Amino acid sequence: MKKITMADVAEQAGVSKSTVSQYLNGRFDYMGKTTRTKIEQAVKDLNYRPNMVARSLKQKTTTTIGVIVANILHVYSTQVIRAIEDLCNEKEFHLIICNADDQPKKEKKYIEMLKAKQVDGIIAFPTGDNIALYKQLLDEGYPIVFMDRIVKELKVDTILLDNEKAAHIAVEELMHKDFEHLAVVSPPLLQQVTPRVERAEAVAKKVEEQGGNIQKLSMISGEINEISKKLHELFQHDDKPDAIFAMNDLTLHEVLSFVKKENMKIPEDVAVISVDDVSFANFYTPPLTTISQPAFEMGRKAAEILFSLILEPDKQHQSEIIRFTPTLNRRESC
Amino acid sequence: MKKITMADVAEQAGVSKSTVSQYLNGRFDYMGKTTRTKIEQAVKDLNYRPNMVARSLKQKTTTTIGVIVANILHVYSTQVIRAIEDLCNEKEFHLIICNADDQPKKEKKYIEMLKAKQVDGIIAFPTGDNIALYKQLLDEGYPIVFMDRIVKELKVDTILLDNEKAAHIAVEELMHKDFEHLAVVSPPLLQQVTPRVERAEAVAKKVEEQGGNIQKLSMISGEINEISKKLHELFQHDDKPDAIFAMNDLTLHEVLSFVKKENMKIPEDVAVISVDDVSFANFYTPPLTTISQPAFEMGRKAAEILFSLILEPDKQHQSEIIRFTPTLNRRESC
DNA sequence: TTGAAAGCGCTAACAA
DNA sequence: TTGTTAGCGCTTTCAA
Numbered sequence A, B: 001m002k003k004i005t006m007a008d009v010a011e012q013a014g015v016s017k018s019t020v021s022q023y024l025n026g027r028f029d030y031m032g033k034t035t036r037t038k039i040e041q042a043v044k045d046l047n048y049r050p051n052m053v054a055r056s057l058k059q060k061t062t063t064t065i066g067v068i069v070a071n072i073l074h075v076y077s078t079q080v081i082r083a084i085e086d087l088c089n090e091k092e093f094h095l096i097i098c099n100a101d102d103q104p105k106k107e108k109k110y111i112e113m114l115k116a117k118q119v120d121g122i123i124a125f126p127t128g129d130n131i132a133l134y135k136q137l138l139d140e141g142y143p144i145v146f147m148d149r150i151v152k153e154l155k156v157d158t159i160l161l162d163n164e165k166a167a168h169i170a171v172e173e174l175m176h177k178d179f180e181h182l183a184v185v186s187p188p189l190l191q192q193v194t195p196r197v198e199r200a201e202a203v204a205k206k207v208e209e210q211g212g213n214i215q216k217l218s219m220i221s222g223e224i225n226e227i228s229k230k231l232h233e234l235f236q237h238d239d240k241p242d243a244i245f246a247m248n249d250l251t252l253h254e255v256l257s258f259v260k261k262e263n264m265k266i267p268e269d270v271a272v273i274s275v276d277d278v279s280f281a282n283f284y285t286p287p288l289t290t291i292s293q294p295a296f297e298m299g300r301k302a303a304e305i306l307f308s309l310i311l312e313p314d315k316q317h318q319s320e321i322i323r324f325t326p327t328l329n330r331r332e333s334c
Numbered sequence C: 001t002t003g004a005a006a007g008c009g010c011t012a013a014c015a016a
Numbered sequence D: 001t002t003g004t005t006a007g008c009g010c011t012t013t014c015a016a
Helices: A006-013 A017-024 A033-046 A052-059 A075-091 A104-116 A131-139 A163-175 A194-210 A224-234 A249-261 A295-311 B006-013 B017-024 B033-046 B052-059 B075-091 B104-116 B131-139 B163-175 B194-210 B224-234 B249-261 B295-311
Strands: A064-069 A094-099 A121-124 A144-147 A157-161 A181-186 A216-221 A243-246 A271-275 A289-292 A321-324 A327-329 B064-069 B094-099 B121-124 B144-147 B157-161 B181-186 B216-221 B243-246 B271-275 B289-292 B321-324 B327-329
Touching: A006 A017, A006 A033, A017 A033, A052 B052, A064 A075, A064 A104, A075 A094, A075 A295, A075 B094, A094 A104, A094 B075, A104 A121, A104 A131, A121 A295, A131 A144, A144 A295, A157 A163, A157 A194, A157 A295, A163 A194, A163 A243, A163 A271, A163 A289, A181 A194, A181 A224, A181 A249, A194 A216, A216 A224, A224 A249, A243 A249, A249 A271, A295 A321, B006 B017, B006 B033, B017 B033, B064 B075, B064 B104, B075 B094, B075 B295, B094 B104, B104 B121, B104 B131, B121 B295, B131 B144, B144 B295, B157 B163, B157 B194, B157 B295, B163 B194, B163 B243, B163 B271, B163 B289, B181 B194, B181 B224, B181 B249, B194 B216, B216 B224, B224 B249, B243 B249, B249 B271, B295 B321
Parallel strands: A064 A094, A064 A121, A121 A144, A144 A157, A157 A321, A181 A216, A181 A243, A243 A271, A271 A289, B064 B094, B064 B121, B121 B144, B144 B157, B157 B321, B181 B216, B181 B243, B243 B271, B271 B289
Antiparallel strands: A094 B094, A289 A327, B289 B327
């Protein structure tokens, strides 16, 4: 089955390729009524569809953007992607998805391939290790927006949560109650991943400066499968924590799992508060107090900025760091 | 900043474009050692990257596949996508993601655009309404694999769960205990979405034929936001259900939410079993008995089939429907 | 062992 | 109002 090209349409309609091109691109200004109908008919008869690859080559734009997330399995990433895709859909753009898995090598490969495929822009959750590469893209004027993580060496528009605020909300929620010993549970801190570091630091600072009844702070961090062991150790001591701040949804899972295994009651034995909303927060026993980030708005904002970069390249643009405000969902776990 | 093309590399290396092309494609068989080094050097000096759009135009292959899911926010879709992406990564392919939102119109638009972009193949969760369009693609020999839903008018490789088995597992798990009245809770059944219909029918049949202690079966279906009201009504009667089978994760959420609101105890007041695993199944109170589908294996299989269609187009291929076996995760909710 | 030239399917400047 | 032509960046035959 031969592919129908513009030449076929032109022949069938008895006009030239360029006229067909005009027609396809909606430039009817000077087009004769009959020509127009003839082409219309030919397109229909042949069931012709333009080849976007050819068009892309000529026009140097692919109406495609790339998104590099850490892992599409994280709820937050999914929501961000969904928001981006919705805007892309409005603008007739398309999305190539890449999972970097927090591996700089993989990220590098994806960036290079996205460039090779001539995508019009990139939204990334940067690992923080491909600075030179991003730098180069930026220098070439390549539209890029970062999400969730700041790469301080680079001047890139970056969308993320007001992590300090999130930490403050958590501490404030706990400090006026009876809780005295707060445990913060976090994914690995060594990687310098912005949200983790910012949240951890903000909690520590806040507790130190005006922690209300909170007398003591413990910090647990590590790979997800180490968390439970570390929690266990921490709770061996006499002055065990009476409140836990879980840094994100995955650590919350570990915390709840631990609490369940140890047969403790929330919030009587230990209070729990966490960042990220989870699907079961409302009907868990007890319903979980969470601090949620507006993932959809954040994703949409990232896409909006990227599109302004792509569609109005000449516009004066000052890259900035945009913080979104977290929301407290007060329920009954603390 | 001018884009570096092959011509630039050729000039810099003092050879012709075709030789550079040979080099890039690893055809060194007849290439002089010095030529090779010169080109290597030039590529490095100019930091040259081939333009895949141009290559795609010439070669009629884009090393890109399209995935049309109902909604990327569903955990199952996410897992399937992740599995597909992993295989794509191995094969150096890339993924364009589309959310059809169960809207045939949107699906149609995406299919057409994916074709226009010349993607090498498509994996779709079909809405079931674009039969003619899919038919046409199939006739053209376009590689397509369906997931989760059967379109009986079409001969397409289709990956889905053994829904009958899943339903049987659920009924068997309940029928030997004391439960007498089973309520099945489902998303809208009118749309003829395969998993829903198959599961609902299989439950009904099984209960009728050998339902053990189960005397009565009630069926609730509707949009997600109507479920809670319908549950409420059902539980008004004297012979209210003592067991619930939730058809998927979203309906399970509604069920748990309802149970919580009504202050009922699981499994004493009402037992619960559901299809799809949920993140909190293990540490919920009580831990939830679920019937999970092997989403990753299913996604991977879909991708494998698609790749064999793409990479070995001449191979004799008989399209088939492949069912994956569900797993019972026996916990304590029934 | 390398190069010249044609062509993939489209767009756009310019000519007619 | 429409057609001619060149060219986007690459691959590939064929010739040298």
